[in-house]
Amino acid sequence: MAPKSTSCYARFFSITLFLIFMASHGSNAATEALLIKVDQSGKGDYKKIQDAIDAVPSNNKQVVLISVKPGIYEEKITVPTDKPFITISGSNPNATVITWNDSGNIFESPTFSVLASDFVARYLTIQNTYGVGAKAVALRVSGDRVAFFGCRILSYQDTLLDDTGRHYYSNCYIEGAVDFICGNAASLFEKCHLHSLSKGDASITAQHRDSPSQNTGFTFLGCKITGVKTALLGRAWGPYSRVIFAFTYMSNVILPQGWDDWGDSSKQSSVFYREYKYYGPGASTKRRVEWAKELTIEEAKPFLTKNMIGGKSWITSTTNRFTKLSSNGISRNNTRHHA
Known part of the structure; x- marks a missing residue:
């Protein structure tokens, strides 16, 4: 058992990081957050994470921190x-x-599915251990204004189904082989580590934008790419697939051609595959496909800040007060609406 001082420090550390990194939830956000503890030893409010989620009332209006x-x-x-x-x-x-x-x-296969808006995850490993041979999603993200900080997301095929909504990933480690970041969300990956398990020409990304009117796409900013052998940066799941790598280190795992049209040459004129100030042994453009381009300084500007996902309005600190879970669950006072 940890000494009492260590336990107190751990609680303080958890709450402090929550205040620093938690995404805000707009004008309807509560000023007081409910704290629910999950502990397999039985010393928390619940032993299972899903039970803690189930305890949150439908149409919840209060910020809830589930500390695991x-x-x-x-x-x-x-x-x-x-x-x-x-x-x-x-x-x-x-x-x-x-x-x-x-x-x-x-x-249906995800280990963890986020369907709600205004969700945050921090310092978790989320994994699907199925392995080779089938689609096996670790994390599905289908809510709006969703953020992940310092998480590890692990599988082999379709690891992260970045489905729909606006999402922010900061300092996350994402691992897989085949299309392991896929979907049609509008997402910014900042300072993330992408590790490819591909042993041939599997793609890191498979972005599904299917209309030029959709304001979706994946931007990787200040990231790092490593791998076990060779891989592509992405392939065109949708005809208007949009992926940008900026200020990103690319190891020699990246194949010289970089990108793939998924066997449909008509997509070459409509996809938006761009690179900007990338570096490393896999960053040479001498043999890149001709339909993938380098951004100019002006072209790159819209993709280099959180503005691309409207992040300034929802990625910020939000509360400094906590309410513990009552013995009877979440009380009516703890779920009051806030203007």
Whole structure:
């Protein structure tokens, strides 16, 4: 058992990081957050993460922090659409692991599905251990204004289904082989580490934008790419697929051609694959496909800040008061509406 001082420090550390990194939730955000503790030893409010989520009332209006003690949580988790304003936080992603083993449909196989808006996850490992041979999503993100800080997201095929909405990933480690970041969200990946398990020409990204009117796409800013052998930066799942790599280190895992049209040459004239101030042994453009371009300074500007996902309005600190879970669950006072 940890000494009392260590336990107190851990609680202080968790709450402090919550204040620094938590995404705000607009004008309807609560000024007081409800704190729910998950601990497999039974010393928290719940032993399972899903039980803590289930305790949050439908149409929730209050910021809820679910603080998860270290452990391996074998759970298939869903944050439903009617439960916004939830933050789930561990203290160390290597120590707080959410794991499941499933495959098949990309919308049914995820270990962790975020359907709600205004969700935040911090310092967690989310993994699908199915392995090679089928679609096996670790994380599905289908809510709006969703942020991940310092998380590890692990699988082999379709690891991160970045489905729809505006999303922000900061200092995350994302690992997989085949199309392991896929979907049609508008997402900014900042200072993330992408690790490819591909042993041939599998793609890191498969972005699905299917209309020029959709303001979606993936931007990787200040990231790092490593891998076990060779891989492509992306392939065109949708005809207007949009992916940008800026200020990103590319190891020699990246194949010289860089990109793939998914066997449909008509997509070459409509996709938007761009690179800007990238570096490393995999960054040479001498043999890049001719339909992938380098951005000029002016062209790059819209993609280099959080403005591209409207982030200034929702990625910020939000509260400095906490209410503990009552013995009878969430009380009516704890779920009051806030202007």
